[in-house]
Amino acid sequence: MEKKLMSLSWSLGVLGLVVLFAAASSVHAITCQDAIMALMPCQKFLTGFAYKPCALCCKAMANVNAAANTTQERRDLCTCFQQAGPALGVMPDKAKQLPQFCGLTVSVPMDPNIDCSTVN
Numbered sequence: 001m002e003k004k005l006m007s008l009s010w011s012l013g014v015l016g017l018v019v020l021f022a023a024a025s026s027v028h029a030i031t032c033q034d035a036i037m038a039l040m041p042c043q044k045f046l047t048g049f050a051y052k053p054c055a056l057c058c059k060a061m062a063n064v065n066a067a068a069n070t071t072q073e074r075r076d077l078c079t080c081f082q083q084a085g086p087a088l089g090v091m092p093d094k095a096k097q098l099p100q101f102c103g104l105t106v107s108v109p110m111d112p113n114i115d116c117s118t119v120n
Contacts, residue, residue, distance in 0.1 A: 030067040032080035036088070038064050042098065046090045058102035065106045071120050077108045078116035085112060 042057035044050035053061075068074045085095060095110035109119060 029070070029073050030064065030077065032077065032084065035064045035067075035077055035080060036084055043088070045098065045101075046085075046094045047088070048091050048094060053098060053101050057098075058104070061098060061102050061106070062104055065104065065108055068108050074108045075116050075119045078114060078119045081108070081110050082112050082114075082116065085110075 038060045039046075039057070041060050042053055045053040045057060064077070068077050081090075081095070084090075085092070092112045095112070098110055099106045107120070
């Protein structure tokens with residue numbers, strides 16, 4: 001009986017470790033709120049109060065772009081930017097220029113005229 005109990009405890013311990021490691025290695029999708037907060041260093045440029053984006057802004061843009069790992073995440077962020085941009089005073093032309101100014105090729109467009117359902 002004691003042997004069975006010890007075997008069961010060991011099995012549950014191993015199962016617990018497997019679950020713990022699986023949860024620790026899973027990657028969570030970037031949320032709209034996370035992306036907007038991350039891009040706050042770009043606010044002066046995007047609202048027209050700076051001629052070009054600062055280095056911190058470009059780094060933030062690269063990080064947000066890299067965090068959008070799936071097609072659905074990129075589509076969600078595209079929609080997020082389209083909805084949040086006007087409320088935050090973002091100038092559409094500045095948003096479209098941001099990747100170019102930062103020397104980035106982005107998979108998440110910041111263009112209010114793009115159909116986000118076509119984003120890959």
